[in-house]
Amino acid sequence: MSSQPDPRIIVALDYSAAAPALTLVRRLDPTRCRLKVGKELFTAAGPRLVEQLVSAGFGVFLDLKFHDIPNTVGAACRAAAGLGVWMINVHALGGRAMLTAAAEALAGLPNAPHLVAVTVLTSMRAADLLEVGVSDTPEEAVERLTRLARDCGLAGVVCSAREAAALRARHGPGFLLVTPGIRPAGDKAHDQVRIATPAEAVRAGASHLVIGRPITQAPDPLAALTRIESEIEGMLP
Numbered sequence: 001m002s003s004q005p006d007p008r009i010i011v012a013l014d015y016s017a018a019a020p021a022l023t024l025v026r027r028l029d030p031t032r033c034r035l036k037v038g039k040e041l042f043t044a045a046g047p048r049l050v051e052q053l054v055s056a057g058f059g060v061f062l063d064l065k066f067h068d069i070p071n072t073v074g075a076a077c078r079a080a081a082g083l084g085v086w087m088i089n090v091h092a093l094g095g096r097a098m099l100t101a102a103a104e105a106l107a108g109l110p111n112a113p114h115l116v117a118v119t120v121l122t123s124m125r126a127a128d129l130l131e132v133g134v135s136d137t138p139e140e141a142v143e144r145l146t147r148l149a150r151d152c153g154l155a156g157v158v159c160s161a162r163e164a165a166a167l168r169a170r171h172g173p174g175f176l177l178v179t180p181g182i183r184p185a186g187d188k189a190h191d192q193v194r195i196a197t198p199a200e201a202v203r204a205g206a207s208h209l210v211i212g213r214p215i216t217q218a219p220d221p222l223a224a225l226t227r228i229e230s231e232i233e234g235m236l237p
C-alpha cells in the first residue's frame, strides 16, 4: 500500500459530457492526480464513464453527495462501491442514522471506497446558514458535523481549508480532510466563498485538494496543474 502513489490533487471533471472530460483525462496521469466525477458529468455520462476512468488507473472520487433516508443512502453507497471508485460522499446533515447506514453498507466490502461527509458547502457563509436555520458559524457547524461523521465511522470530511487546521489538530493525522474551494492567488472565486490557495490548504492540514475550474477552465489546464503542483511541492509529508 505505502509504495502506491497518493496524489493529493483531485481534478474535478465538471463537464457536460464525456468527450471534453476525456480530452483532458488523456493528458493526465493517475500518479499525478485523482479525478472527481460529480452530479453534472455523472448525470450526463453515467456509470460507464466512471468505470472507464477506474480502468484507466485513476483513483475516482464519485461526488454524488447522497442525502436521503438511511435505507436509500446505504443502498446508493453500495451501488457506488460497485463501480470500483476510490472515494464517495454523503451529506453530514443527513444525520446519525443516515451516516451509520452509509458506513455499514460499505463495511466488509473488498476494496470499499473511502466514505467522507460533506459538512458545510464551501459556497456558504454564515448568513446562508442562518437562513436555513443554523445559527452556528461555519467553523462551529463544520466541527460539530465532523464529530458526528467521525462518531458514525466515516473516514473523513469535505470542508473548506479554512476549517482544516482546527480539524487536523482535533482529529489527528489519519483523518481525511478533503478541501474544495481551492483558488491559486489571484484566480476568480466564482461561486465559492470559503476559499484558500493550494499552499494554504496543505499548510492547514488538508489531505486532498479538490480543484476544478482553476484547472479545467485555464487556457492551458496542464500548465495550471503543474503550477499548483509546484506551489505545494515539498510541503507534503
Ligand SMILES: O=C(O)c1cc(=O)[nH]c(=O)n1[C@@H]1O[C@H](COP(=O)(O)O)[C@@H](O)[C@H]1O
Residues within 6 Å of the ligand: 012, 014, 038, 063, 065, 089, 118, 120, 121, 122, 123, 158, 159, 180, 181, 182, 190, 192, 210, 211, 212, 213, 214
Ligand atoms: O463535495 C465536493 O466535492 C464539494 C463540496 C463543497 O463543499 N464544495 C465544492 O465545491 N465541492 C465540489 O468541488 C468542486 C469545486 O470546483 P471548483 O470551484 O471549480 O474548483 C465542484 O465539483 C464542487 O461540486
